[in-house]
Amino acid sequence: MDYCSKSYIPPETVTPYNIERLKELVEYGPHPPPGKTGAKYIIRDDGQRLDLRYLKKSSDHHLELGYKVERHLNDGDFVLFNRQPSLHKMSIMGHRIKIMPYSTFRLNLSVTSPYNADFDGDEMNMHVPQSFETRAEVLELMMVPKCIVSPQANRPVMGIVQDSLLGCRKITKRDTFISKDVFMNILMWWEDFDGEVPAPTILKPEPLWTGKQVFNLIIPKQINLIRYSSWHNEAERGPITPGDTMVRIEKGELLTGTLCKKTLGTGTGSLIHVVWEEVGPDAARKFLGHTQWLVNYWLLQNAFSIGIGDTIADASTMETINQTISQAKDKVKQLIREAQEKKLEAEPGRTMMDSFENRVNQTLNKARDDAGNSAQKSLSESNNLKAMVTAGSKGSFINISQMTACVGQHTI
Template identity: 50%
Template sequence: DPERSHPKWMILTILPVPPPHVRPPVRVEGLNPSPDDVTHHLGNLVRCNNALLRMKESNQQQTAVKEQLALLQWTVTTYFINDKPSIQRAVTRNNKVIKSISQRLKGKEGHIRGHLSGKRVDFSARSVISPDPSIRIDQVGVPKHIAKILTFPEVVTQRNREELAQLVQNGPDKLEGANYVINPQGVKFSLSRTTERSTMHLDDNSIVERHLKDNDIVIFNRQPSLHKMSMMGHHAVIMRGSTFRLNLSVTTPYNADFDGDEMNLHVPQSQQARAEVKHIMLVPNQIISPQKNGPIIGLVQDSLLGCRLLTLKNTFLNRNEMMNLMMCIIHTKKNIVLSPPCIIIPQKNIYLWSGKQVFSLFLPYINYDFQADTCDKEWEWMPPKDTRVIIRDGNLLAGILDKKTVGQSEKSLA
């Protein structure tokens, strides 16, 4: 439609001029401020244009007018692009190459990537990631030496004064300590330079910048951040070592693996920011992907293989094994009550529980019917290979749990 999009619009008749704060004058100590490269070049453009107008009004020779027109075209070109090998570069009076508009925008140090898309921030850390299946998906293992550097500003009240006073007394060298104290007047005291920490009085509304501790809310990120699940909220778990620890099931949304990948950790610096991360960005709130409307987090690797082996028909466990597995169930809203064994031989003192009974301990109160990945199509109700998953009131009655039922499939239990 030529009314909405016409080729003549690609020809500039009015030159765009950036605002002064984009091209501030260069200040050198002891000298007068000199104009920015773009400001200097804009002045040349105005002078060339005015000279061309005067030459046309005075009816000068066509050769001189063409030369002045070519000079104006070259000035406009180098104003936008000044790094093409085929075009002579514009320089200042000191023979310094002028930085054009395109050079200021593109590249890693340009305005887009260097200032607008992302920038360096405080209260962040970066390290290599390692796998740890013993932590929850909403947790991240943080090395101790990083926890001593990253701080959170805790406001002193009557409720927490004694606790924060103990952290101040511990100082910056202990894990449960603090680095700075800011009094209500805004004066900041470094605890590494203060010897009288035990006598320091904490007034109400003072701020203690304490070390990172267990269960603190943090943001974990892996670049490139291509979708919203590239930055998610976690609970910090302070650990030994020098690497961040991550549950294997959370690697899919981050697109991470453990061959040397590095990830970033950010500590929110206010209670409002922590509340937003906890209720919006936390990993359990990001399990369903908006792209496919299905789970993006599910069991992988050894845990997925263990689910299949545990739910086979011929898998049975004695009382000691059941007790050990029950001790591992730490995150469930269900009251854990050990059900009676499915096989009882009193004469031989044999009491056996099936692997399906282990899963029934922590399954929520749901009803679920699904065909396993290795389904026997000839049997509709109860196939002999036990490939039909049946859950009633949170009890796994039949079926093998595999990638289709506990993995990242669309209708999985995840």
């Protein structure tokens, strides 16, 4: 793996190779200037521990081979990172760190799921390895890329989430085209960019690139995959489906299909899983990072928001929904009357009141689903709520159903 080849760990033993560097750290002491690394203690070879806060004489800063220096953390050091409750091995993983201002830990959004972390006040712990044995174990067994696929369920525990996932859904649509200025800026987010710009899909009247071409940059060349989008209809068959739901990747090239949670999520056989198995943990880590960088940049230019307008169905659909709901209300009123008059027939194994409750629930649930179905059908391809639901990033059928059809809707 390409990380940490030049990184040491604190406490660092003084050798002919690092003595000059460690002397500088000791000179800076516990309060180095911004952007510099300092040190807190010198541990002499007899075990005596010198606190650099109280050493004012520069002769006390003397270092000899074999001494140890407890230095500050550096960019590229690796640490153990933990969120409690630690429920599986992915609750403690090895991370490479970057020192940043302020005292809040920051982490990639995709590593949030194995920790089960959100940002409502979560506390996490960081441990710095103190020996070479620990260092080796962290590096070989615990680093985040090596933990992407869990042996517990034979599937990845990290995937593309939230706005990146929504962006992938929107950028890989058939009618998404990217103009030259935006595409070249996207290329600047690509680590492996060597100056060669791929040919645009459309040449005239102006050069345009497809969103799928963005993925052609970052999917490893040895990947072949066929999967289906979340809204795939079994009736749609053939190599190119009308809804562009057949995700076909050949030699790292995304030929057809729209990416969504089914392809970019944590399912067995998802793209992350295949890359991890076929190319390796570091390629999977790189793919996650690249997807976020490139797609988030595009989504920021493209813009996205949702509002009340996305929850309103057209007039004829609203008419159908209102009818469905008022019919259900009439049905429930009738059930109440029958129950009060004790004329309701008891179902096998139930008392009459249990049967009453059961039938009311059935009626209302059916009305909610029927109304939801007509609401869902009325939402167009440009609906922003539908975009999130089909991407798999947020929302579900029940949310569509309640927002557009049931909760707070008025019918008499």
